[in-house]
Amino acid sequence: MEKKNLKGMTLQELEDYMAELGEPAYRAKQIFRWIYRGATRFDSMTDLPKELINKLNARSRIGKIKIHGKYESAIDNTVKYVFLLEDGNMVEGVKMEYSFGMSACVSSQVGCRMGCAFCASTIGGLVRNLTSGEMADEILAIQEDTGKNVSRIAVMGSGEPLLNYDELMRFLNLVNSPQAFNISLRRVTISTCGIIPEIIRLADEGIPVTLAVSLHAPDDSIRDRIMPVNRNYPILQLLDACKYYIIKTKRRVTFEYAMISGVNDTTECAQKLSRLLKGMLCHVNLIPLNPVKEKGLKKSDPKKVAAFKKILEDCGISTTVRREMGADIEAACGQLRRSMMLDGVKR
Ligand code: SF4
Incomplete structure (x- = not known):
């Protein structure tokens, strides 16, 4: 009989069990409390009777991923982790330290099938969903390694989280949960490339997570080229879904916009984007493209980024240029991979 993995079960599911x-x-x-304090053995749960420990050992287990590699940035305190899953697959995650605490960026799938032109996670396609x-x-693993608690989470690593919806909800x-991580959902960001039906579904959940939409283009012709998802879910329909999300949750939506030289960084692009977003409860995050060697795209000139930002701000659109955290260890947005093996580079 295969042993039941208790890590990832909600408290209700564990009560049923x-x-x-x-x-x-x-x-x-x-048991739930012990697991999220990091216990990996039932024998270490000192408040359980021996008979229950024996019963649990016979039928259940506590899954555990391992840190396979760890890369520390020399320019900031970002650390990229390579996690080895129990089936031998690998995913990457990142921790960043800010004045307000420690933030973790986690993966939701092994690989990704969405095919965005600038992203390393999609090289090699989708292998499987991660479990909660x-x-x-x-x-x-990040908490154990650093000895500190994570206080903010971004589901922005490899994978499209909204295509792993049920496990994502169990993770949230x-x-x-007060007996597990006890982090307010206001401190959680879910990133999506724009899967419209799932954005609507998330809006209807009535939970206050921040939605971060990878927009990266001001019109369908550019977005079709760099984000194949746009052919199914075009930009105006996507923005309608975002407006629905704002109405339902009263939360500001973030639009991620990777600045790619000669592709989406012209004055005309900035003007078009301003017209699209004017008056919307949103924030734009301009991300100077983090290069991925297989992709051959270049980051925009800083002057172009500044000019783009000014055009948006002049239209009253809140805009920031994202700091490039961990770029020297390929830990920045769009650089996370399925595993080190895809690099073909030994580090
Ligand atoms: S940007 Fe996100 S959705 Fe697009 S390929 Fe990368 S991981 Fe997938």
Whole structure:
């Protein structure tokens, strides 16, 4: 009989499991607390009776991912982790330190099938979804390694999180649970390339996560070229879905815009984007493109980025230029990969 992995179960699911084992519900709370304090063995759960520990050892287990590699930036305190999953696949995650605390960027899938032209995660396609337990384990591994608690989470690593919707929701349940990570969902950002039906579904959940939409273009002809998802979900329909999200959640939407030299960084592009976003409760994050060697795209000149920002701001659109955290260790946006093996480079 395959042992049941208890990491990643919600408290309710664990209570149901305890009922199946003929145990009272309060045992679930005890086990749940231990797991998200980092316990990996039932024997270390000192408030459980021996018979229950034996029962759990016979039928259950606590999954664990391992840190396979760790790359520390020389220019800031960003650290990129390569996590080894139990089935041998690898994903990457990043921790960043700010004055307000530690922030973690986690992956939601092994690889990605969305094919964005500037992104390393999609080289090699999608392998599989991560489970809620694996996503939680990315946080636990970072906490264990640093000895500090994560206070903000961005689901912005490899993968399209909204195409792993059910596991994402279970992960958010753990993030928010007082007995697990106890992090407010206001401090969680979910990034999407623009899967319209799932944006609507997320809006209807009534949870206050920040939605970050990878927009990267002001019109369909440019977006079609660099983001194949746009052929199914064109820009005006995507913005309508974002407006619905804003109405339902009363939260400001962030638009990510990678500045790619000669592709989407002209004055005309900035003007078009301003017209699209004017009056919307949103924020634009301009990201000087982080180069990915296989992709052959170049970052925009800083003067072009500044001019682009000014045009948006003159239209009253809140805009920032994102600091390039961890660019020397390929930990920045769009640079996370499925595994080190794709690099073909030994580090
Ligand atoms: S940007 Fe996001 S959705 Fe696009 S290929 Fe990369 S991971 Fe996938």
